[in-house]
Amino acid sequence: MKRVLIGLIGVFAIGCGEADDIPAEYEAMPGFRVRQQALTPPCSVMVEGAGMLDIETEYLPGVVACENGNAPYEALKAQAVQARGFVYYKLMVEGKTVLSDSQGDQVYSCTGRLPNGPLDKHKQAVAETKGQYLEYNGYIVAPFYVAGQIPANPDPNDPIASCNGAGGSGGLNTERFVTYNWGKANCDIDMTTLGWTPDDCNRNPHNRGAASQNGESCLDGLGWKYQDMLDYYYGADIQLLSGDGQCGGPAPYELTDYDRFCGNRADGDYCFDAATKVTCTDEFGAGSEVCAGDCVDGACTGGVEPSEDNCADLADGPHCLDNVLLAECQGGEVASSVSCVNGCNNGACLDAPDNNVNNTPGINNTDFNNVGGPSVDPMGNPNQQAFPDLISESRGEAGGCSSTGGNSGGALSLLVLALFGWARRRRR
Numbered sequence: 285m286k287r288v289l290i291g292l293i294g295v296f297a298i299g300c301g302e303a304d305d306i307p308a309e310y311e312a313m314p315g316f317r318v319r320q321q322a323l324t325p326p327c328s329v330m331v332e333g334a335g336m337l338d339i340e341t342e343y344l345p346g347v348v349a350c351e352n353g354n355a356p357y358e359a360l361k362a363q364a365v366q367a368r369g370f371v372y373y374k375l376m377v378e379g380k381t382v383l384s385d386s387q388g389d390q391v392y393s394c395t396g397r398l399p400n401g402p403l404d405k406h407k408q409a410v411a412e413t414k415g416q417y418l419e420y421n422g423y424i425v426a427p428f429y430v431a432g433q434i435p436a437n438p439d440p441n442d443p444i445a446s447c448n449g450a451g452g453s454g455g456l457n458t459e460r461f462v463t464y465n466w467g468k469a470n471c472d473i474d475m476t477t478l479g480w481t482p483d484d485c486n487r488n489p490h491n492r493g494a495a496s497q498n499g500e501s502c503l504d505g506l507g508w509k510y511q512d513m514l515d516y517y518y519g520a521d522i523q524l525l526s527g528d529g530q531c532g533g534p535a536p537y538e539l540t541d542y543d544r545f546c547g548n549r550a551d552g553d554y555c556f557d558a559a560t561k562v563t564c565t566d567e568f569g570a571g572s573e574v575c576a577g578d579c580v581d582g583a584c585t586g587g588v589e590p591s592e593d594n595c596a597d598l599a600d601g602p603h604c605l606d607n608v609l610l611a612e613c614q615g616g617e618v619a620s621s622v623s624c625v626n627g628c629n630n631g632a633c634l635d636a637p638d639n640n641v642n643n644t645p646g647i648n649n650t651d652f653n654n655v656g657g658p659s660v661d662p663m664g665n666p667n668q669q670a671f672p673d674l675i676s677e678s679r680g681e682a683g684g685c686s687s688t689g690g691n692s693g694g695a696l697s698l699l700v701l702a703l704f705g706w707a708r709r710r711r712r
Contacts, residue, residue, distance in 0.1 A: 319422035325527035345402035350394035359500040360409035361510035415526040415533025430458035432496025447502035463493030469521040507547025542569025555579035574627040604628035
């Protein structure tokens, strides 16, 4: 692999004020906003005090455990994607070769709280999101996250509003960095002041906002999956992708509306709407049925019983006799009929909805006793640069830029996300 340094493309402001605008001479440099093509992620990372670590089986489980290890499971998976995206950004955008085991980068070791290392749930959260990271318009997103405030009154009937931390508690003054971008796209999103926030968001495509760890725990408690949590904070047009090669992973599972419906429901059959029954298993949609008549209390009722008289008053041609029964009428009689699996409308069977494919994601049965792996030298840069604090060791309760001065890892510093651009040439 041959690496070509494209150029220094950013500056950062020290402390907790807002980032200054990028001077014109930096903005004009050719490496600004270098797009990824097919991302082949690094397999390992050098961490100060720990040596070369396998990213997927050693480093990320440690970061998830130390940064937000007490979070519920879907929030842990969101944390895994965010932590992985940060590593990719550091190695592949900034070009750094060594990460610190501190809030300056991400906290990897916390033996005081976890003397035996990450728990199985931390390893599983990483394994089930293997290789997944965020892009916007072809650019690696730097997935900022802070503690944020604990939402005051989570409401299952209004999770979007009620998991907003405004007016909540805790968070050590980090709520001001959190962005709420559900349903927003392009430059309608709010960028976080942790990074450079130009008037035209496309001048800094790496800054798509910042997540709240406490908010993600709130969403988890209301049945949300990690995929939607990421959209909630970073916008509707981010892409959840997986790198290719040995250290990438399978394509991320695409949530269905049935999965969202089943997110906080016990196993069993439910009415998804007035005419659709859905089966929930392990908080995912495992199957569905369009009822011929109505869906009542998780069961299909009613519908038309097929008979020769069904077409008595109908013109020749196809007709929907109920929600699922399609009949071909000829001379007032039923020439043929079929039950439409996905429903019948306007004399035709419906196709399966694109977003409601009934399949439950498989579980990655990782051997948690084998947490080692080959140590592969990541892409390097001989000119290492200091990097401001991006992530705080919050565990959902603390964050940077604390006015109390009690943050053990130091205050968050503001960052212009794009510091270095790297173009990679691969011989195929």
